[in-house]
Amino acid sequence: MASVVRELRDLRPAGVVAPGCTNCPVMDRCGGLQSGLPLFTCFDLNCCGKADCDNVCLRHPSYQERLRDIQGFGSSGLGPLHQRPMTLPRYVPMIHHGNKRDQPLCCEVAAIDPYQIMRVKESRYRAIVSDPAELRRKFKLADDTKIILRGTAKDKPLERYWQYRRRDKVMDALLPLKVSLFIGPNFSQFLDVPRTDNLYNRKRQLLCLSELSAAGISVAPHLSATMPADWKFWSDYLSDNSEVDHVAFNFQTGYRNFKQGMIALRAIESMQQSLGRPLSLVLIGGAQYLGEASSIFDRTTLIDSAPFVKTVKRQRMVETPTGKRSWQRSRTAIGQPLDDLFVDNITQYTDWVNFQTVTGLN
Incomplete structure (x- = not known):
């Protein structure tokens, strides 16, 4: 049965x-x-x-x-979330490493995986960089580039963070890096588990955000929802945390399906209306929703690694005779650094994102 x-x-x-x-x-x-x-x-x-x-x-x-x-499923007892005012560009490139490049990348804001700068060494969970300058050198970013730590990831690094965060005072290790924003971890929200599992994972994110915020790190929640009541929860939670303008939603998993993605966008729109204040939506992946999202929200930001991944694969974004853009193979010499190709791809991709956002097209 x-x-x-x-x-x-x-x-x-x-x-x-x-x-x-x-x-x-x-x-x-x-x-x-x-x-x-x-x-x-x-x-x-x-x-x-x-x-x-x-x-x-x-x-x-x-x-x-x-x-x-987790001290129960509710949000009572958690400290307030603090989010410093910050204007985000339409596109923020995800940078996974600084390999194959010689020069620091000049961009206004870049996103980094926080779990790539933390390592378990001698049974301790430690940062592999100690200050803002070292962090930017590690990923080959310009000194004035603002950093977003994108906390959404696969289960293994999330669980490692959860396991060690308090014992090894991870918040104290991240604070000296002076990042501009930490997007909350997306602990799994599945449809085929008891709802208590989803409530547990939602509370785990809130605990992580509360701890980071208490340490002085600016945070943004990742909106995780599978049932209508989840959106009501987030509406109430954001109502109690009026400093929060930037919220994130991950379109890289179950919400790749366009119908389901649009349901999520409409739910966030409804939540924005009930709050009575504009939200700045950070799309984790989900480039296919740029047009729809920009018609709903005054401020949208896409974070993805398309230019990074395509550059590593030696592909270049080019405009076709019909005005569309596509990725085409771009050969490089053995040992040739990828700086120029990467910069060109980010420039082209940013222009494409801006066009989708302004015109409402995909």
Whole structure:
């Protein structure tokens, strides 16, 4: 029966909350499951009953222990989020390393993976750079480039950060780097797990952001949502944190699907209206949504690594006779640095992003 249910179900919000959710002890935090199988709760659909399961489940023996670990699912007791005023450009390039380049890249703002500047060494989680100048030398960036730490990543580096952050005082290691913004970690939000697992991971992000903010680092939340009630949570949370203008959303996973991506954009638009203040939306990936996003929000910023990845693959962005842009192969000599190709790709890509944003086209 379970296998049949898994094949038939559609866990995307379907407008009907499962009746069994009414008496659930976490209903006030969760808001209920809306699936294509309304007779089933998230535990009916997704609880495997195994003691070695990693999911945070109401029926798991470790549930109370993990709940205590995050001090409950709610946001009460967390310190306020502090976000310094900052004007972001339409496009921020993601820089993964400084290899194959000789000269510092001159750009207004660049994004870096924070987990690439932290390493476990001698059983301690430590920063591999000690000051702003060393950070920029490591990634070959100009001295005046502002740095965004893009906290969204795959599970392994996220879990490593979570494991060591307090014991090794990661916040104190990041503060001297004087980054301009830290975008919150995107702990997994799956559709095929008990809702308590999503609530747990949402709270983990809030704890990380609160700790960073308390240390003096400017932060931006990553909006994670799978059910309508999640958007209500974020609306209430941002209402309590009025300093926050920049919010991020990751379009690189389940929201690559255009229909689902548009649902998310409309939900953020509705949240902006209920807040009564404009939000600056940072799109993590999701270049295909630039036109739609710019028609909804006054300020949008795309962070992706397209120019970086294409440069490493020796490809150049060029304008075709029809006015469109495409990536074409660009040979380089053995040992030739990629500085010129990288700068040209960032310039062309930035122009393309600006065009999509201004015209509302994709």
